[in-house]
Amino acid sequence: MIAQRAAADHRADVRTGIGAAMLIPPQISYPGVYIVEATPTPGGIPDLPTSITAFVGRALMGPTDEPLLVQSLGDFETLYGGLSPLCPLSRSVRQFFDNGGAQALIARLYVSWDEAEAVQAALGHGQPALYHPVDATHDFGATGETYRPQPDGIARLASGAIKLRAANPGRWGDKLSVTFNTDGINASTEQALGVAKGTLFNLVVTCAPDANKPRTERFSNITLDPTAGASRVDRFLEDNSLFLRWDAFDATSGDPILPSAADLTAVVNATKTTPLTGIGGSDGGFLDHPAFFVGPGDE
Structure with a gap:
């Protein structure tokens, strides 16, 4: 039975x-x-963290196209510029970590001056309010004022064929300075790295939105050789710098437009006395209408 x-x-x-x-x-x-x-059963549902908090809003700097995970106030200050009375987001993040928070996702919202102007015009409003209070060099409507930010709000740094830009939008980019040098570089270095003669250089990048707390990046053996790999200037800056990007690319192929050895020599000599500095950065317009950040492509 x-x-x-x-x-x-x-x-x-x-x-x-x-x-x-x-x-x-x-x-x-x-x-x-x-x-x-x-037989062994499939594993249970794994434990997932339940204390990650998302913050969305204004920040002084940082990427605008993707949220990033930060695990301390120090991380936030490094990536997004720290505390500011003009950025309520920064105060919220500080309180989060002060009260025991461990992980936060930060999504920086940004609308450029030109985007804000277009949206306001479509809505039948006047000129958009600037996010940052105007000053002597950024009062765009003042009589005799010639300064106007870049359309995307990203500061540019250039000397002849050498074209650089800030990594992301904001007036912080106007506080960037860059010097070129060839210290420690010689024919043996170029041969060992397999790059063309006269294309190697070093960079010193200083970011000082707060004059009392400048931050400096130092990079060695970057190259303008188009056949180079990770050390080629456009790739190297993308992978290694928080502050700086290459800014000359072919509109059709997308390949970088790289200057000559003579151009490099000229900028090395020029920046011995006068660093390249950023200009054209903008903190954009106020996010005072949903059309600035809600809609197709803005989710």
Whole structure:
């Protein structure tokens, strides 16, 4: 009877699919007690952190196209510029970490002056309010004022064929300074790295939105050689610098437009006395209408 019941139960499992992948049927030859060994079940739902908080809003600097995870106020200050009375987001993040928060996702919202102007015009409003209070060099409407930010709000730094830009929008980019040098570089260095003669250089990048807390990046053995790999200037800056990007690319191919060895020599000599500095950065317009950040492509 037991054997018949066990066999019947097994046949039912096979017919219904219940337990078919879980049980190993015994070899039943005569009445008795049989042990059925179950195969390991799939793992349970893994534990996931439940204390990650998302913050969305204004920041002094930082990427605008993707949220980033920060795990301390120091991380936030490094990536997004720290505390500012003009950025309520920064105060919220500080309170979060002061009260035991461990992980936060930061999404920086930004609308450039030109974008704000276009949206306001479409809505029938006047000129957009600038996000940052105007000053002597950024009062765009003042009589005789010639300064106007870049359309995308990203500061540019240039000297002849050398064209650089800030990594992301904001007036912080106007506080960037860059010097070129060839200290420690010679023909042996170029040969060892396999790059063309006269294309290697070093960079010193200083970011000082707060004059009392300048931040400096120092990079060695960057190259203008178009055949180089990760050390080619456009790739190197993208991978290694928080502050600086290459800004000359072919509109069709997308390949970088790289200056000559003579151009490099000229900028090395020029920046010995006068660093390249950023100009054209803008903190943009106020986010005072949903059209600035809600809609197709803005989710």
